[in-house]
Amino acid sequence: MDMGDVPGWVGAGLGLAAFAVSLVSVKHSRRSAEASATSADAAQASVVEARRSSDAAERSAHVAEATLADQRREAAERRAAEEEANRPRAALRIEHRNKAVWELVNSGTADAVNVRCVDGADAMDEWPSGLTVEAGNVYRFMMAGSMEAPIPSVIRVVWDGQDDPVRLRVPPRFG
Missing domain, CATH: 2.60.40 (Immunoglobulin-like)
Known part of the structure; x- marks a missing residue:
């Protein structure tokens, strides 16, 4: 290539510019891939936490149901005891x-x-x-x-x- 060949120099400059843009593009795509991986890890952790929260909510609901059943049973026993205590008796x-x-x-x-x-x-x-x-x-x-x-x-x-x-x-x- 000759120094006076302008189209050659323009093509070389454009190639160099394209190379620089591709380097920047590769750098951004690495960052994007890392961000995607971090986002995927965060999403996975979020799913795990959501499952834990769901399990805890389910256990809490079971405990609440059992507590409510105990309270109802105790209330029924208390009512029965009160009825028995208030029942007319001979003395x-x-x-x-x-x-x-x-x-x-x-x-x-x-x-x-x-x-x-x-x-x-x-x-x-x-x-x-x-x-x-x-x-x-x-x-x-x-x-x-x-x-x-x-x-x-x-x-x-x-x-x-x-x-x-x-x-x-x-x-x-x-x-």
Whole structure:
């Protein structure tokens, strides 16, 4: 190539310029590739974090469901216990009236139906079959002790709805 060949020099300059542009382009494409790789890594990390967050949310939802179920069960048990506590009940006790007269007193809020003496004391008159002592009422009976049949210190009774014998303390007799 001759120094006076202008088109050759222009072509060489353009080639040199194209080479410089391609170097800059290669540099930018490396940066772009690195940025893409960093972006892909960040996206991958984001997916992992999203999965962890999803798993944690799911565990939290299960815990919340279990807690809610426990609260509902406890509330139901509490309601049942309150209903049981507020349920009308018979509350029997024995009082001495005078001499050989005693009283079976129902101070409860429910009737004691079909009251039966479990250990029939010899000193005691037999109670009628199907004895009912209404709430707030009294059943009078006779009980006189002797050397052979002393007045018991406790009388055990049952009634409908109360299958386990209830021990009623017989108070001391005065007069």
